[in-house]
Amino acid sequence: MTAHDWWIIAPELAAAGLAALLVIADLALRNKRILAELAVIGLAAPLFFSLNLWFGWYGDTTDPSALFGAITADRFALFFHFLLIGVSAAVILASTKYLERMPGLRGEFLALMLFSMSGMMMLVSAKELVAIYVSLELTALPVAALAAFHRGARSVEAGLKFLVLSAIASALLLYGMVYIYGFTGSTNLEIILQRLNEIPSQPDQPFGSYGVLLGVVLIVAGFAFKMAVVPWQMWVPDVYEGSPTPLAAFLSVASKAAAFAVIIRVLYAAFGSEPLTQDWSGLIAALAAVTMTVGNLLALSQKNIKRLLGYSTVSQAGYMLAGVAAVSANSGSAGFIAGPQGVLYYLMGYAFTNLAVFLSVIAITHRTGNELISGLNGMGRRSPVVAMLLTVGLLSLLGVPPTVGFMSKAFVFSAAVNSGLIWLAVIGVVNTAVSAYYYLRIVRAMYFEEPSSDEPIRADLRALAATGTAAAGVAVFGIGPWFLLKLAEESLTIL
Amino acid sequence: MTLENVLLLSAALFSIGIYGVMSRRSIITTLMSIELMFNAVVVAAIAFSRFTLPASLANVESPVQAAAVRLALTGHVFAVFIIAVAAAEVALGLAIVFALYRVRETTEITDAATMKN
Amino acid sequence: MGEPALSGLYEVSRVVDAAFWLFAALAIGGAVMVVTVKDVFKAAVFLAGSFLALAAIYFLLQAEFIGVVQILVYVGAVSILIAFAVMIIADVPGGSRPARGRIAAATAAALMMAALAFTTYNTNWTDIGQITDEDAIAGLVGVYYEDTSTSPYADAQGGTIRAADETTKDARSGALIDSTGAIGTLLIREFVLPFEILGLLLAAALIGGLALMLNPRTEDK
Numbered sequence: 001m002t003a004h005d006w007w008i009i010a011p012e013l014a015a016a017g018l019a020a021l022l023v024i025a026d027l028a029l030r031n032k033r034i035l036a037e038l039a040v041i042g043l044a045a046p047l048f049f050s051l052n053l054w055f056g057w058y059g060d061t062t063d064p065s066a067l068f069g070a071i072t073a074d075r076f077a078l079f080f081h082f083l084l085i086g087v088s089a090a091v092i093l094a095s096t097k098y099l100e101r102m103p104g105l106r107g108e109f110l111a112l113m114l115f116s117m118s119g120m121m122m123l124v125s126a127k128e129l130v131a132i133y134v135s136l137e138l139t140a141l142p143v144a145a146l147a148a149f150h151r152g153a154r155s156v157e158a159g160l161k162f163l164v165l166s167a168i169a170s171a172l173l174l175y176g177m178v179y180i181y182g183f184t185g186s187t188n189l190e191i192i193l194q195r196l197n198e199i200p201s202q203p204d205q206p207f208g209s210y211g212v213l214l215g216v217v218l219i220v221a222g223f224a225f226k227m228a229v230v231p232w233q234m235w236v237p238d239v240y241e242g243s244p245t246p247l248a249a250f251l252s253v254a255s256k257a258a259a260f261a262v263i264i265r266v267l268y269a270a271f272g273s274e275p276l277t278q279d280w281s282g283l284i285a286a287l288a289a290v291t292m293t294v295g296n297l298l299a300l301s302q303k304n305i306k307r308l309l310g311y312s313t314v315s316q317a318g319y320m321l322a323g324v325a326a327v328s329a330n331s332g333s334a335g336f337i338a339g340p341q342g343v344l345y346y347l348m349g350y351a352f353t354n355l356a357v358f359l360s361v362i363a364i365t366h367r368t369g370n371e372l373i374s375g376l377n378g379m380g381r382r383s384p385v386v387a388m389l390l391t392v393g394l395l396s397l398l399g400v401p402p403t404v405g406f407m408s409k410a411f412v413f414s415a416a417v418n419s420g421l422i423w424l425a426v427i428g429v430v431n432t433a434v435s436a437y438y439y440l441r442i443v444r445a446m447y448f449e450e451p452s453s454d455e456p457i458r459a460d461l462r463a464l465a466a467t468g469t470a471a472a473g474v475a476v477f478g479i480g481p482w483f484l485l486k487l488a489e490e491s492l493t494i495l
Numbered sequence: 496m497t498l499e500n501v502l503l504l505s506a507a508l509f510s511i512g513i514y515g516v517m518s519r520r521s522i523i524t525t526l527m528s529i530e531l532m533f534n535a536v537v538v539a540a541i542a543f544s545r546f547t548l549p550a551s552l553a554n555v556e557s558p559v560q561a562a563a564v565r566l567a568l569t570g571h572v573f574a575v576f577i578i579a580v581a582a583a584e585v586a587l588g589l590a591i592v593f594a595l596y597r598v599r600e601t602t603e604i605t606d607a608a609t610m611k612n
Numbered sequence: 613m614g615e616p617a618l619s620g621l622y623e624v625s626r627v628v629d630a631a632f633w634l635f636a637a638l639a640i641g642g643a644v645m646v647v648t649v650k651d652v653f654k655a656a657v658f659l660a661g662s663f664l665a666l667a668a669i670y671f672l673l674q675a676e677f678i679g680v681v682q683i684l685v686y687v688g689a690v691s692i693l694i695a696f697a698v699m700i701i702a703d704v705p706g707g708s709r710p711a712r713g714r715i716a717a718a719t720a721a722a723l724m725m726a727a728l729a730f731t732t733y734n735t736n737w738t739d740i741g742q743i744t745d746e747d748a749i750a751g752l753v754g755v756y757y758e759d760t761s762t763s764p765y766a767d768a769q770g771g772t773i774r775a776a777d778e779t780t781k782d783a784r785s786g787a788l789i790d791s792t793g794a795i796g797t798l799l800i801r802e803f804v805l806p807f808e809i810l811g812l813l814l815a816a817a818l819i820g821g822l823a824l825m826l827n828p829r830t831e832d833k
Contacts, residue, residue, distance in 0.1 A: 009805075016812050023819060070805040108823040115816040122809055130576055134806040137580045138813045141587055145820025148591050156595045159824075163588050164525055168516055170584075171532035174577060175509065178536055178570075179731075182543030185550035185738065187569055195550050202736060211735030214727065496632040496672065498739075499732050504636045504669070506728035508643055510721040515647030517717030523652055523698060527659050530690060531643050534666055537682075541675045548738040552748050559773040561758055564751035565794045565802075572798050574678045578685050579810055583817040585690050589697045590821035596701050 007059035008066035008073045010049035011081055012125065015118035018042040019111045026107020036096040039110045043089050046121070050081040069188055070128040077125035079344060079491035080261045084124070087254045087351055088117045093466040094359040095246030098366060102149065109149060112142035113250060120258035127269070129177045129187040132262060136173070136226070139258065140166040143251060147243035158242025165235045166225060173222020179215035180270070189270040197273055207279045216271060216280055220287070223266075226259030227317050228252075230291045233298065237310035245365065248306060249358035252313045257347045260320060264340050267324070269494075277327045285325035285416075285424050292318025292431045299438050305361055305373050308438060312397060313354065315435060319412055320346050322424050326415040337492045338418060342411035344488035345481065349396070349404035352473035356393035359467040360386045363459040373442060378451025386459050387446045389471040396474045398439040399432050404478035411485075501542035508535035522595070526588050533581040537574045544570025632672050638665035653698045660691035677792040750775035754790060 006013075022039055026032065053061050053073045064074040092110065099106045119138030126132045144166065148159025181187050184195035201208025207216060225232040240248040267280055295315030302308035323346060326339030363386050364379060365371050379387040396405035409432065413425040459467075477484050508531055515528025544567065551566035552559070642662030646655045663686040670679035743749055750756040751773040758771035799807050 020815070067805045068802045070802070105823055105826070108819055112816060112820055112823070115812065115819075118812065119809070119816075122805075126805070128805070130573055130803060131806040131809065134576055134580060134809045134813060137584070138809055138816060141583065141813060142816045142820055144587060144591065145817075145824060148594055148824055151594060151598065151824075153595075153598045156591060156598055160522065160588075160591045160595055163584070163591060164516075164522070164529070167529045167584055167588070168532070170580075171509075171512070171529065171536060174533070174536045175539065178540045178543065178573065181570065181573065182539065182547050182737065183735065185548050185553060185569075186566075187573065191550050195553065198553070199736075199738060205734070209735050210731045211737065214731040496629050498737060500632070500636075501669075501673070502732040503729060504639065506725055506732065507640050509728065510725035511640070511643040511647055513724050514717045514721035517720055518647065518714045521652055523694060523701075524647070524655055527646055527655060527694060530659065530686070531646065531662070534663065534686070537678070538666065538669065541670055541673050541678060544675070545673045546737075546740055548740050548742050552743055552745070552752075553738075555745055555748055558759070559745060559747040559751055561751070561771050561773055562801075564748065564756075564773055565798055567752055568791055568794050568798060571675055571678055571791060571795050572803050574675070575681065575795065575799070576803075576806055576810065578678075578681055580813065582685050582690055583814055585693060587817045587821050589693060590824045592697065592701070594824045 004060055004063070005066040007049075007053070007061060008064065009071060011046040011053070011073075012071075012118055012121045014045040014049055015043075015085075015114060015121055018045060019114035019118060022107050022111040022114065026111070032106055033100075035106050035110055036092050036099060039092050039114065040089050043085050043092075046081070046118075047085050050078050050085070054078045065127070069190065070131050071122070071125050072127050073125060074494045075491040076261070076265065076494050079487060080124035080257060081121055083257055083348060083351055084117055084120050084254050087250065087257070087355065088113065090355050090359065090466040090470060091246050091250045091254075094249070094362055094463040095244075096462055097460045098244065098246055098362065105149065109146065109244075112146050113247075116140075116142040116146075116250075117254065120254055123258045124261040124265070126262075127189050127265070129181065129189070132266070133170070133174060133177060136262075137170065139226075139255065140170070143247070143255070146247050147239055149244055149247075154242040155244070158239045161235060162239050162243075165232065169222045169225030169232065172218050176215045176218025176220075176222060179211055179218065183209065183211040183215065189266065192270040193273060196271070196276065207276060212271075212276075213279075217283070219266065220263070220280075220283065223259055223263045224287070227256055227263065227321070228314050229287060229317050229321065230294050230314070233291070233294055233311070233314045236314055237298075237302070237304075237307035240306045240310040241304060241371070245306065245358070245362045248310075249355060249362065252309070252358065253351045253354050256313065256317060257351060260324070260343060260347055264324060264343065268327075268340065281325050281327050281419070281421075284321055285421050288318050288321035288325055289424055289427045290318075291315070291321060292428060296431050296434050299435070302438070303373055304371050305365070305376065305442070306371055308373065308442075309357065309361070312435070312438070315431060316350060316354075316397065318431070319409060319428055320350070322416045322421070322428055323412040325424065326412070326419040326421060337489070338415040339412075340492055341485065341488045342408070342415045344491060345484050346408035346412055348484050348488070349408045349474070349477055352470045352477065353393050353396040353403070353405055355470035356389055356467055356474055357397065359463060359470065360390035360393065363463050363467065364390075364457060367457045367459075373445055374449070375452075376442060376445045377449035378446070378454075379457075380447040382451055382453075382455065383457040383459065385464065386457070386467070389467050391443050391446070392471045392474055394439045394442055396478065398436055402475070402478045404474050404481070407478055407481045498542055498546035501546075502539060505535045505538040505542065508532070508538065522592055526585060526592075530581060530585065533577055537577050540570040540573045540577070542570075544568060544573075628672055632669060635665045635668040635672070638662070639669065653695065656691060656695045656698055659694070660687050663687045663691060675791065677795055746775050747773050 052058055064072045116139050119135045122135035123139060126135055144159050144163035147162050148156045184192045186192055207213040228236045271280060292315045295311050295318055299308055299311035320343050323339045323343035368375050396403035399405045399409045413428050416425045512528045512532035516525055549567040551563040555563055639662050642658045645658040649655050667679045667682040670682055755776045756773045757776055759774050
């Protein structure tokens with residue numbers, strides 16, 4: 001490995017090193033309360049190395065590719081590094097109170113979460129199928145252990161369910177990858193693209209060949225688990241309900257963002273040539289339509305707030321997929337990146353939104369111990385600040401202007417219309433209208449229902465700071481979306 | 496033994512694995528079925544390595560570089576990683592099964608499904 | 613090219629062919645027993661048998677290293693681990709009853725099988741027989757020598773592969789190069805990144821498993 005290789009993989013290495021350090025610190029330190037603070041401060045290291053790669057302060061970073069083309073530190077990867085580090089920091093900050101309930105395992109909890117985060121960072125930078133698969137597993141296995149962390153029946157079952165379903169999804173994904181490898185003879189995304197252009201395609205077969213068709217379908221089916229897309233929607237609420245809530249927040253934002261990053265990279269980098277794009281665009285569009293509809297319909301009847309939010313993330317994933325499907329023109333032309341740009345903007349905005357929602361829910365349910373929607377009755381009086389932050393987040397999930405959720409949906413749906421997927425945009429708008437029912441039901445419970453007691457709920461200051469930052473992001477980037485849009489556009493120069 | 500024959504074997508194993516995952520209630524049988532699916536993928540990877548043209552040799556100009564020939568074994572390397580990851584997955588899976596057993600005294604998925612609304 | 617000396621290298625002898633069908637039948641038979649037999653312990657034994665048959669098939673496919681790994685990891689470790697789990701949990705008498713969705717499972721499996729079989733036979737796989745470069749074929753079957761003196765990439769890319777002399781060209785039983793050594797080189801060169809990530813993965817799985825096995829000191833919510 002050359003010095004150049006070290007600089008390129010420095011962010012991922014720093015994240016993994018931090019995880020290992022926390023395990024040791026857990027053994028060495030007497031005062032274990034500072035572990036969470038240590039983790040958040042330690043996240044500055046991967047952040048610094050990512051910023052370094054973005055701005056090119058130290059080391060030779062002109063060529064973002066390293067380790068025989070297996071990994072890249074292009075802007076696309078760095079964009080997601082920032083998102084993942086930010087989300088992890090917010091989740092850890094917000095869960096310090098929560099962690100005090102498991103005194104013996106604080107170090108392991110944080111370490112496993114950071115291991116999973118380093119896996120996600122590698123996932124978004126990997127440019128080679130084997131590396132993508134192994135880092136995907138590195139994100140999944142710690143999560144399965146974390147989901148079972150409470151040792152209660154529901155928690156252990158959530159972990160088991162996650163592990164089994166993730167293994168099935170991995171098997172499908174692997175089969176797809178192996179078919180693509182068998183057809184093209186390589187696992188490197190760039191060489192796959194090159195070989196697909198060289199191998200004569202069969203005009204009568206979709207995707208140029210049935211082998212490629214099956215490979216792409218299976219790969220999408222495998223990643224669909226991580227994105228929480230139909231037909232994997234059933235794991236989402238079960239795992240969210242059973243596992244520790246900070247983990248649910250982490251899963252719903254970070255895991256989903258990493259999965260969308262990797263599917264955009266695989267589809268655009270390996271299968272980004274005409275007419276292949278048109279083939280998978282139809283596939284993804286159909287998946288998007290089914291996902292947003294199913295997620296919304298299932299959310300309508302939920303009574304548990306975590307289950308409701310679980311189905312809500314499913315339908316949100318459907319909206320994002322609409323952006324992935326919106327691939328209109330040949331690569332290089334102006335409209336080509338409109339869809340992915342919308343998705344990146346959506347993911348960033350969604351990270352702020354969903355963190356605001358989940359962290360407020362953590363702040364409230366941690367005190368009341370009641371996870372039903374009726375448990376939020378009268379929160380507008382009992383905990384006005386948290387209730388307000390939660391309302392901001394819910395309005396953004398619904399897509400009310402001027403929140404970031406509104407702008408995200410506007411970008412994604414207009415990209416879909418521009419690439420000829422008008423029907424998909426119509427389904428999306430109808431679904432948004434339906435979702436108003438269950439998002440506003442929570443708001444109504446907080447402000448118009450009688451509380452069971454009048455005792456005020458005081459939230460932890462650190463958690464409040466993290467939640468407040470997320471809610472502020474929702475408002476700021478909704479009113480002024482240009483910064484995020486520019487960031488997304490710059491990140492997509494690789495396509 | 497042609498590429499198609501071996502792929503057919505792999506497809507059969509994978510389908511049997513899918514049947515096992517969907518039809519059995521014992522979580523340990525489910526884990527075994529998942530192992531069958533992973534093994535099916537390994538069979539396919541090895542078959543491709545053996546019978547298809549590696550991209551590294553698709554356009555080579557003579558003389559051939561040793562690195563290009565080595566890359567013909569990408570399928571084997573793929574298999575090594577699949578086996579290693581699957582083993583780790585089983586180990587963690589059994590750890591969780593033990594944890595479940597300690598709480599519930601059962602290893603059946605349906606019996607343990609308390610989370611239905 | 614297509615000279616008779618080299619063109620037959622990728623054809624399979626009758627003995628190998630017969631052995632393949634035998635072991636394939638054993639592997640599939642074992643797999644079917646795993647998912648149908650009632651007793652979980654017996655299922656674990658059948659699983660080990662199926663894994664063993666697959667190891668034989670890897671040898672037939674000239675993947676000796678994978679064959680050995682298969683025996684060590686799957687037959688030796690995974691099957692034993694599962695058998696231990698079955699014995700400790702002592703869930704065996706109850707057995708593994710089939711769930712209600714047996715017909716749905718069979719349908720899904722049949723559909724998957726049909727899709728895979730259809731794809732297998734209708735895809736224009738780029739056959740390895742399309743390689744016409746004599747040096748490349750020699751490299752693949754292991755009858756070559758490495759010429760490091762002339763290659764301008766000698767240190768970065770490895771040497772130049774050249775077909776060995778006429779007598780070794782006839783070596784029909786040549787293995788798909790020196791696969792173990794080449795896999796080792798690949799693991800620390802082209803695939804060093806997944807190799808490193810794998811190390812992290814094992815560490816994470818270990819920590820996760822240990823944490824779950826520790827005495828629970830937390831209360832359920």
